[in-house]
Amino acid sequence: MFTHSAGQNPRHPWSQITAMLRQLRSEKFKKVLLIGLLFIVVPSFVVFYGWQGGGGAEASEAVSKPAKIKFGPMDKVEITATDLSNARRMLRMKYNNYERMTGNQVDPAAIEKIMEPLDLINAAIDQKIWENLAHEKGIYVSLDDAMRDITAQFPDPRQRGFLVQNLMEQGLNFDQFVFLTRMSMQEDLARQTIASSARASFFEAWLEYARRNEKLVAEFVRFNVSDFAPKVEVTDEKLAAYFKENAEEFTIPDQVKFRYILANKGDLRTSVTVTDDDVTSYYNGNQDAYRVPPAVEVRQILINIAAPRPDESEDAQTSAVQVAQVQAREIYNRVAKGEDFATVATSATQETFFPPRQTAKQDPATSLTAEDPNTTAGGYLGFIAENDAKTFYGDDWTSAVFNAQEGDIIAPLNIGRAFAIVRVMGRKESVVQPLDTVRNMVVERVKDEKTQPLFEALKDEMEEKSTSIPDLAKLAEATSQTVKTTEKVNKNSEFIPGIGLIGNFQDALSILERGGRSDMLADDNRVLIVELQEDFPSHIPPMDEVRAEVERSYREKMGREDARKAAEAVKAKATTPDTLRTAVADANLTTTVSSDFVRDGYASALGPVVDFSSTIDGLKDNQIEMSSLGDKENPTGFVVWFIASRTAPSRADYAKALDKIVPELSMRKANVLMQEYLRDRRKELGDRIEIHKAYRK
Template identity: 25%
Template sequence: MLQAFREHKRWLMFIAMVLIIPSFVVTGIYSYNRMSQSDNAIVKVGEVAVTPEQFDQAKREQLDRLRQQMGDNFHANMLDTPEARADILRMLTDDVALSQTIAKNYVGVSEADAVALIKNADVLKKDGKFSPELYEQFLRSQGKSDQQFVAEIRRDLAKQVVIGGVADTHPVPKALVEAMHQILTNERLVRTYVEKTSEHLGEVSVSDAEVKAYYDGHTKEFLSPEHVKAEYVVFSPESFKGIQATPEEIQTYYEQNKNRWTTPEQRRASHILIEFGTDKAAAKKKAEEILARVKADPSTFVAEAKKESADPGSAAEGGDLSFFGRGVMTKSFEDAVFNAKKGDIVGPVETEFGWHIIEVTDIQPAAVEPFEAVKGEIEREYADQAAIRAFNERADEFSNIIYEQSDSLAPAAEKFGLKVETTDFVTRSGVTDPELGRIITERVAEMLFGAECLKEKRNSTAIEVPGNRLVAARVVEYFPETERPLAEVSPRIGEKLKSEKAALNAQAAGKAKLAALEKEKNLDGFSDAAWISRQNPQGEEVALVNAALALDSAKLPAWTHAVLADGSYAVVYVEEGRSHKASEAETRGLARELASIYGSADRAGFMEALNESLGFEVLRPDFVKGVEKNTDDQQ
């Protein structure tokens, strides 16, 4: 029975710490203050409008996440497609629709649950325990207070409550689950021999003429992009650090928010579950008999649970369910546990799962962290919130100076004690350095290449960037697109051409080796035999695994080959194959994964219906190419 609760708790943790927390790099306090106006809105869902500023913010945040995930493969213009822009707008409208649904239907998640999730997040733990220091660093990196962050956790979890039941219940045919299991787990016993490209590099050479010919034929590969040297200033809450709270303010805050530092009472219990079966009365009689035995001799409870309990998740542990708080178990079960004393054995208790005999084995009373223990945290939080308030109050002043004295950043820098920074290489797509990219965002780069900044040498407007910061920039020097000279790029061309020639030699040698082996098997120089599958490739490349699994297991042993990513040629001897029947646990797990994949379509349908029921109005179909058709379909 209680295994389901355990799995549900883990699922909530996954949602909160993997899906939700990354989305908290969303919109700073300043954004909410500045973007509340619906003037020039793109679309309207129910009573709420989505503005171009919100769209730009969401796009920047998505680019930031992609930059962190993709590293060198990231390109700042990868969301500049009609499909990507339509997806961003759809994400915003879905969020607006969910927020209104939550408010109208009073869907909520308690503050205690949100705090518990945060304190159990692996990313915020040090040596296995919640680290206030890591949490504080995280909050500072996002420009958020603890109170604001907890509120956002609650809102996002509430959204998951609304949408989770739709996306996680898609039925998946058993045949599909079994077929997918076979695709993933079918194995081949292989031995490999690889003609490596690197081992043939010494056999080849590249002439200056070949390098020149490649350069002449691929000039677009060697262009130094149009770019500017730029100055910029960053205005943020950091400019207002140092505001201190009075002792009275700290004490008052503690008293008003004491529940934040309260750990609710938890109880540990063991149980014996007797399922109803076909005769509920007989099941109850059996439970009463067991209850009488364990009350007569409590030391037998563990043995009785192992022998009689129908809960596979706890029976092997003598019925132990570990510690839990209120709101986790079925109500009748919870009431029985929390109304008993330590050492009490109660029952039979009826739930939808059957009859329970319950022993309360331990109690952890509610505890409140003392004022002195959290005083420093409150002081830091007060300083952070005061800095954010000061930042919000003076943001317009900063923006006005930047605009009114547009021939220099110096007046704003002097007024607020800021440093004017310089960056030498900003393209229309931004900058390559990920950290600097959080300041010189795509929007900032777009402004720098606009007519006012590029031609008239004026300051950009104050632009909000991640971390609750405002950035203003100006062009110092412009550099048009130019061809990089041959001398600069010839080493790179030479290496590329040499690798290509070596790869051809490796493949020719590999083919000759395979032809010889097909006539006379000789496995000298081959690797040891290893079982590989798509689920467990044992470090082999996808091309090799697919080649081995493409062979009919009834016609093994056999030879095959694969060209690897670097051009090397792998000769593969496949000795035998085998398949595995899926266990019940594997079937359930794979069915859940497939249901999640297919459930995304259900989610999309639900959101389309939700948008329609609230009222979906396109105000600017020209803003995102391709959106007009999509939104018309929704209506």
């Protein structure tokens, strides 16, 4: 059975990181790993098998068992329609988790791309492979385990309410979500048995950190197309010839004009009246939403653990922890025996970076406030909220301090980067903010709640009347709305002035024909009915209609050629920095020295060099390079340049970044291992994976 070991000897934090990777105990690593899994391992069948179209929705309905896998003589697994549905739901759930964990929105079209029948079959096969591995390793996750995980992720009942609402919108019930969560947890644990062997060394971490953070300075001369384009000679004959040769570039796409009725929820909101009774009633019924978390007032002495050198042995790292622990214990014994905590903290604490404090209460011992940058004097940190404490000092610190009594001095706590000795000076229990403090927020929430029924009623009215009133103007009159007309717009435009972003309405609008009207369309904030008034087929216009655009395009093309020739002429003469400067001076130009930059970015003065990262990785000192700027096919300019100096990052900064770099590099290795496992397992199973012929290429 897959279990977590309990208990561990004190070790250096960086050594702990790698140990935790081996034991799968690092939550930070798991989170980073999960984000990587979502886009690298989940669609791993894409990496190894490509996007394979075929079959279509009709095939998926016609075939009840799209695939079979024979893991062993007595171990035969069939992929059913239910498995395909679960694969679809799992993929959606993982992308939703990715959005929630990272704040990054995923393109819905990208999600739909992996929903093709054969792709779902491959996803289901991968899930069965992970399930088989879980079985071999004795890994089992129960529905109770899944429920505990969901409760931990959504501790607030209101959060769980929003979750259920969101599931309903996706066509899922809560029981299905619990089942999918169980599958996902078990699958992730199986993956981690492969990923756990991924371990980045400190040397690898140093090479990666140095590569990313080496400060570079470039010397360069730039040839911008915009400087050459105005000097291009233009005649009617040249433009006519250019237009004839490139006429298709000036094609005007299919365009349309729409008539429409649009009702916005925001417009209804302005008509809502909120009374004092409304505000009071909502506040009294939802006080937990306005609760301030508990906080403690503390003094603290922090003894840092010396950061390791990349070449340092594990014994030396463990010794650094022990040295800091002994020092912290000695200081704790002094204050525990009655020595003044503030006095000891002033001379002993090594804390230089502080969490957010709730108040600026003055420390009576030092006449300093918790907002003062010199708060190391006396070790006074003021009041720290529970959620801030967890973020800044970790769960162990938070649990010990928030469960202590006023006046307690807490023995040294290992918080990873240091040992903390804490004295609890005071407490603030969790309280509900007074109504006067949060009145504006409550008013806005009440407005939202009063607006929603009006919006739903409007949708119902529009839907009912739109089916019986075919004329758009009469429908507008019957619903107290207004008919508006768009300007000429591209038919497949994603944004239409007056209507806004088209979003999920795109399909409905794209199939309209002249005089045709859409059904009622609605999203969270809009109700829309659209009629296609006029359509204008794609065509190549006469040159006179687009002369300005033709001239701009011609100047840009010829200016690009002139800029390229000028850059090549300088580059041809430059073999060293000195000969580059001479060639530039001969062209009546001067070189520029950039400010320092790192290779994963770019020098702002240098410009957006195409393939910058790969170019600079292979560039030697004083090697003259010519690069395109902007777009590879149609550059906005060219730059001739070389690296004038390099400055390595400090080892101290590297040590501070270790806790981020080691998990990231380990994640990369883990992703490779998991991809290789799927590839090798599929290869090993070979023709024992049988996909129904309806889905084969």
